[in-house]
Amino acid sequence: MKVIVSAGPTFEDIDPARFIGNRSSGKMGFAIAAEAARRGAEVLLVAGPVHLPTPEGVTRIDVRSAAHMHEAVTSALPASIYIGAAAVADFTPQTFSSTKLKKQTGSETLTLELVRTRDILADVAAHALRPRRVVGFAAETNDIEHYARGKLAAKRIDMICANRVGMAGSGFEADDNTLQVFWKDGDATLGPAPKADIAVLLLDLIDKELA
Ligand code: C5P
Numbered sequence: 001m002k003v004i005v006s007a008g009p010t011f012e013d014i015d016p017a018r019f020i021g022n023r024s025s026g027k028m029g030f031a032i033a034a035e036a037a038r039r040g041a042e043v044l045l046v047a048g049p050v051h052l053p054t055p056e057g058v059t060r061i062d063v064r065s066a067a068h069m070h071e072a073v074t075s076a077l078p079a080s081i082y083i084g085a086a087a088v089a090d091f092t093p094q095t096f097s098s099t100k101l102k103k104q105t106g107s108e109t110l111t112l113e114l115v116r117t118r119d120i121l122a123d124v125a126a127h128a129l130r131p132r133r134v135v136g137f138a139a140e141t142n143d144i145e146h147y148a149r150g151k152l153a154a155k156r157i158d159m160i161c162a163n164r165v166g167m168a169g170s171g172f173e174a175d176d177n178t179l180q181v182f183w184k185d186g187d188a189t190l191g192p193a194p195k196a197d198i199a200v201l202l203l204d205l206i207d208k209e210l211a
Contacts (some may be wrong), residue, residue: 160183
């Protein structure tokens with residue numbers, strides 16, 4: 001059984017000194033990779049820029065941008081399960097400036113042109129080598145079920161785990177988490193609990209509901 005997990009943020013470079021990033025710590029994805037390896041799976045962890053040790057028994061590929069992550073994940077197929085726990089940038093600068101952008105005298109604003117990144121999760125789910133089970137994450141602040149189910153359908157994935165963000169004790173950077181999980185025929189709430197415990201519950205749920 002081969003499991004691919006993506007985790008952490010992506011950094012989209014603007015110039016040699018600046019990038020666009022986000023506050024994902026990678027903890028949830030690393031906990032899932034650790035638990036899958038503990039269960040005897042062959043685990044490939046594709047990690048964005050994070051400060052976390054590689055879990056025991058896990059093969060890790062470090063990437064920086066959404067484009068790098070897309071390439072690393074798709075070229076690692078086939079697999080039995082893909083769990084996309086990374087907070088992938090939705091937009092990236094249209095052009096990378098090889099010299100540092102300067103402040104323009106007299107101008108109080110700067111406009112950066114951003115373009116959409118490719119959706120790794122949707123591309124894996126549509127791939128000729130599609131894993132039998134494709135699981136995504138969604139960080140939501142409101143109308144969680146509505147947005148989560150929308151992504152489940154739009155990305156044609158099998159299960160989506162919604163993280164409530166903007167709340168203490170859950171989501172980005174926290175050690176604990178609460179997930180609202182949705183699949184075609186049901187839903188479940190996991191936690192609140194430490195992310196390591198959430199990983200155990202989530203892999204049990206995947207085994208049970210996506211058998
Ligand atoms: O559409 P949204 O970004 O909210 O969806 C979140 C889910 O989609 C996460 O599982 C994330 O890893 C994945 N995603 C992706 N590629 C992108 C954007 C999001 O795989 N370019």
